[in-house]
Amino acid sequence: MSDDYRSMWQELGLDLDAHDALLGVLGPLYEQTFTRQPNRPGGMKYFDFVMSEVHGLRIKELMDARQSGRKVVGAFCTFVPEEIVLALDGILVGLCAGAEFATEEAEKYLPRNTCALIKGAFGFALARVCPYLCASDVVVGENTCDGKKKAYEIFGGLVPNLYVMDLPQTKRAEGRALMRAEFARFASYMEELTGRPLTVQALKRGIATVNAKRSAMHRLARLRAADPSPISGLDGLLMNQVFFYDDPVRFTASVNTICDELEARIARGEGVAAKGTPRVVISGCPMAVPNWKLPAIVEAAGAVIVGEESCVGDRGTQGLTADDGNSLDELLDALVDRYMGIDCAIFSPNPTRVAHVSRMASELGADGVIHYGLQFCAPYQIEAGPVERRLEDEGVPTLRIDTDYGQEDVGQIRTRVEAFVERLRG
Numbered sequence: 001m002s003d004d005y006r007s008m009w010q011e012l013g014l015d016l017d018a019h020d021a022l023l024g025v026l027g028p029l030y031e032q033t034f035t036r037q038p039n040r041p042g043g044m045k046y047f048d049f050v051m052s053e054v055h056g057l058r059i060k061e062l063m064d065a066r067q068s069g070r071k072v073v074g075a076f077c078t079f080v081p082e083e084i085v086l087a088l089d090g091i092l093v094g095l096c097a098g099a100e101f102a103t104e105e106a107e108k109y110l111p112r113n114t115c116a117l118i119k120g121a122f123g124f125a126l127a128r129v130c131p132y133l134c135a136s137d138v139v140v141g142e143n144t145c146d147g148k149k150k151a152y153e154i155f156g157g158l159v160p161n162l163y164v165m166d167l168p169q170t171k172r173a174e175g176r177a178l179m180r181a182e183f184a185r186f187a188s189y190m191e192e193l194t195g196r197p198l199t200v201q202a203l204k205r206g207i208a209t210v211n212a213k214r215s216a217m218h219r220l221a222r223l224r225a226a227d228p229s230p231i232s233g234l235d236g237l238l239m240n241q242v243f244f245y246d247d248p249v250r251f252t253a254s255v256n257t258i259c260d261e262l263e264a265r266i267a268r269g270e271g272v273a274a275k276g277t278p279r280v281v282i283s284g285c286p287m288a289v290p291n292w293k294l295p296a297i298v299e300a301a302g303a304v305i306v307g308e309e310s311c312v313g314d315r316g317t318q319g320l321t322a323d324d325g326n327s328l329d330e331l332l333d334a335l336v337d338r339y340m341g342i343d344c345a346i347f348s349p350n351p352t353r354v355a356h357v358s359r360m361a362s363e364l365g366a367d368g369v370i371h372y373g374l375q376f377c378a379p380y381q382i383e384a385g386p387v388e389r390r391l392e393d394e395g396v397p398t399l400r401i402d403t404d405y406g407q408e409d410v411g412q413i414r415t416r417v418e419a420f421v422e423r424l425r426g
């Protein structure tokens, strides 16, 4: 990354030494995890470039957009409706932290037994190493699990611009009504922030942009059903991660370009691994950049990951929003229809998630499912039981991995994953 960005980072208020330390780890980790994979599709070069500039060029784009009067909205969760942000000429970026940083500092604010995702977000904020956080005009926190809900009460004291969105815990009519009211409140807030009125035409445009982005990801997901798989799980995950950072129109075009290439590969019978390689779906907690720990272990053990039932994956990209409404009320209702379909474990009960994992395993021809839970994440760790039981009953082998962002348990996880892959081969 160019040194020219240093003055930009300084202006953003980053701690340059700490930020250098972070980039010093991320660069080699990316190189070792991604660029050395065999048989990568050529189109992944675009994603390598995006990642190499994720703290550089993309941040510069955001700053230039702010200069021209656009607003940047940072969000931690897939429930935040990008359609509304785009309709008001804003830009939505993901803020979830997929690495541990300044954990000791974070633990001055949070109990040790808080999930790594929340601790990581605090660590990045306290250490001032996240340019996305600093470049955001508003940071949207969402009251989902208890950990996030209570953490935002403290996080509000660490950042000057936190907006908290309430979210339902149930899919009943009352839950839907709450989401509808909160989306309307968010739309009003964004109107005030941007000084623009939300119009039917603008919201239709926002919906069309996000639908196109999700459709491209659906196309990618379908292509990953081929055997041999035309793309590795690591690269599939990377595209799902970049989904939250890149310009949506450019991202959509890049995903479709790669899909063209994958279609040609499939037609030639080419893949990243031999036909018959054990195929795995990963299900559970979101894996934000640069959380590549478990997928790297799984693919190094000789399996190929063919799908992610995760918010950084199929749970986040599933469904499209109907755009045939003729009023803001109708379009907001359609947005709520789409977002209520997200089967996050914060919903109780949450029966569609179990069915979702099962359907993915069958449609993608998976030989097994690995349930990934972050330690201290009660919603997903508890839901792992019903997911496993349903899949095992259907004859799909499962493995449960509970871990965090540390490297201490890598050896132990590798041993368990290798044994699981052997079971799948058998």
Ligand code: BJ8
Residues within 6 Å of the ligand: 076, 077, 078, 079, 115, 116, 117, 118, 144, 145, 146, 147, 148, 285, 286, 311, 342, 344, 345, 346, 374, 376, 377, 378, 379, 380
């Ligand atoms: S829609 S999954 S992004 S809430 S890992 S913080 S659940 S204790 S991330 Fe999530 Fe939105 Fe749901 Fe998706 Fe809590 Fe668990 Fe931590 Fe979690």
